[in-house]
Amino acid sequence: MSVTLTVNGQRRSFDGDPRTPLIDLLRGPLHLTGAKDVCREGFCGACTVMIDGQPVPACLRPVGMLDGAEVTTVEGLSAPDALNPVQQAFIDHDVVQCGMCFPGMVVTLSDLLKANTTPSRAEVKAALTGNLCRCTGYERIIDAVLSLSTTEEPPQRPAHEHPV
Ligand code: FES
Ligand code: FES
Incomplete structure (x- = not known):
């Protein structure tokens, strides 16, 4: 075919x-x-x-x-040799570990930010429902995304969570 x-x-x-x-x-x-x-x-x-x-x-x-x-x-989300804003935010927030999940997350989160430039923490979590990460922990990933929002919410990490 x-x-x-x-x-x-x-x-x-x-x-x-x-x-x-x-x-x-x-x-x-x-x-x-x-x-x-x-x-x-x-x-x-x-x-x-x-x-x-x-x-x-x-x-x-x-x-x-x-x-x-x-x-x-x-x-296709950025020019060759350039970083997409989500990729840069992941680097800035030191969330990159094995990296297997990140290309998919970058696509999903770039789509979210295209539709909603000021997502809430809950909206970022909902957008990531279909993207699994076994290394970093989602809170830092969400913090990275919220840093791109024009009305960033303060991080609301549970008190018991230790940064990885
Ligand atoms: S490789 Fe496609 S959803 Fe896991
Ligand atoms: S960084 Fe390893 S699965 Fe997400």
Whole structure:
């Protein structure tokens, strides 16, 4: 099956098994390795990309369903050699550990901030429902996102939590 889609602003063609998961097209022939291939079951969010304006796990989308679709990966969120604001905030707040979850989180959170420049702590938490992190702990990730808000809330970390 032949499929044509747009990935990070470039027209791309795929000719093969329509059941091929988008994550395999991205990380294979297209050499876009930002989206991570972790659970392949839609649970972890590490493979999240934007498809037609929505954050979606790329492991769950067969390429055969994407003819004419617009796909944006984490690589497409900033100019080459530049950092997306969420990436910079993660660095500034020292939240990067193994990093497997971050490309998906950057896509999800950039989408949130595009729609809502002043998210509440609860809204950031809700946005991250589909993105799992096994290393850093979510509070510092949320603090990083809130630092980008124009009406930042003060951190509300539970008293018992120790920074990792
Ligand atoms: S690899 Fe797609 S959700 Fe985990
Ligand atoms: S930094 Fe390791 S899973 Fe999030």
